[in-house]
Amino acid sequence: MTEWLIVVLLIVGTAFMVTSSVGLVRLPDFYMRMHGPAKAATLGVICVLLAGVVYFTFEQDYFSIREVLAIAFIFITAPVGAHMLTKAARHIGVKFHDQTRIEK
Amino acid sequence: MIATVANWCLLALALSAGLCVVRLLRGPSVPDRALALDTLAVNLIGIIGILCIRDNTVVYFDAVLVIAVLGFVSTVAVAKYLLKGDIID
Numbered sequence: 001m002t003e004w005l006i007v008v009l010l011i012v013g014t015a016f017m018v019t020s021s022v023g024l025v026r027l028p029d030f031y032m033r034m035h036g037p038a039k040a041a042t043l044g045v046i047c048v049l050l051a052g053v054v055y056f057t058f059e060q061d062y063f064s065i066r067e068v069l070a071i072a073f074i075f076i077t078a079p080v081g082a083h084m085l086t087k088a089a090r091h092i093g094v095k096f097h098d099q100t101r102i103e104k
Numbered sequence: 105m106i107a108t109v110a111n112w113c114l115l116a117l118a119l120s121a122g123l124c125v126v127r128l129l130r131g132p133s134v135p136d137r138a139l140a141l142d143t144l145a146v147n148l149i150g151i152i153g154i155l156c157i158r159d160n161t162v163v164y165f166d167a168v169l170v171i172a173v174l175g176f177v178s179t180v181a182v183a184k185y186l187l188k189g190d191i192i193d
Contacts, residue, residue, distance in 0.1 A: 007109045010154065014113040017150055021120035024127050024143055030136055033127075037143040048113075048150045049168070055106070055157050066165040067153075070172055074149070077176040081142060085179060088186035089135040 002058045006051045013047030016040045029097035030089055038082035046071055110158040114151060121147040138182040145175030 023036030049071050056062045096102065121144060128140035149168050156164045184191050 003106060006106055006157070010106075010109055010113050010157075013150065014116045014154075017147060018116050018120045021123040021143065021147070024140065025123045030133060030139075033136065033139065037139060037146065041143055041146045045146050045150045045153070048153045052153045052156055056162065060160070062162065064162055064165055066169060070149070070165070070168045073169070073172050073176075074146075077172070078146075081176055081179040081183070084183035084187075085135050085139060085142070088183040089133070091187050092134070094133050094135060 002054065006055050006059075009047050009051035009054065013044040013051065016044030016047065020044065029100065030094045031086065031096065031100075034082060034086055038078060042074060042078040045074060049074075107158055110154050113154050114158070117147055117151050117154065121151070134182070134186060138179060142175055142179045145171055145178075149175075 017040070020036035020040035023040070024033055027033045027036070049067055053064070053067050053071075056064055056067070124140050124144045124147060128137055128144070131137045131140060149171055152164050152168050152171070156162060181191050
């Protein structure tokens with residue numbers, strides 16, 4: 001039972017991370033490319049680390065607070081980094097896609 | 105079963121890191137490259153997390169924490185440099 005939970009968490013997390021990287025390569029605009037790593041990759045890496053927590057807690061009887069700390073750190077810092085990077089791109093004038101409409 | 109799934113997930117994450125390197129080499133602007141490096145760090149955290157499960161060891165968790173901190177600090181440093189021209193004022 002626990003084994004199935006670990007496998008499902010691993011597969012879901014990996015699928016989200018691969019999707020975010022495909023979006024990083026294929027989307028046409030910097031501001032669109034920001035979506036993949038800011039949301040999908042964060043969710044994916046949290047799923048993968050959660051699989052590690054479940055594995056070491058229930059299969060090996062070893063609760064590691066460091067991995068929980070890593071999950072909390074990534075969950076807090078990923079939106080902050082994405083916001084600052086987008087603000088910097090807006091400041092130096094990275095071009096929008098042609099069909100993006102900006103309400104003045 | 106966990107070891108087999110972990111091996112396939114490692115292969116998929118290596119592919120994902122390769123896609124990040126493509127964007128890193130091709131990116132037209134500086135924030136694109138910084139974003140690709142940030143995503144590369146996140147992919148590396150996932151790879152190390154899966155390696156912990158596959159090799160059944162906990163000694164790699166410290167590396168996860170260090171890479172998470174370094175990725176965040178480097179992204180914020182690049183963003184601050186692009187915004188203000190210097191990092192510490």
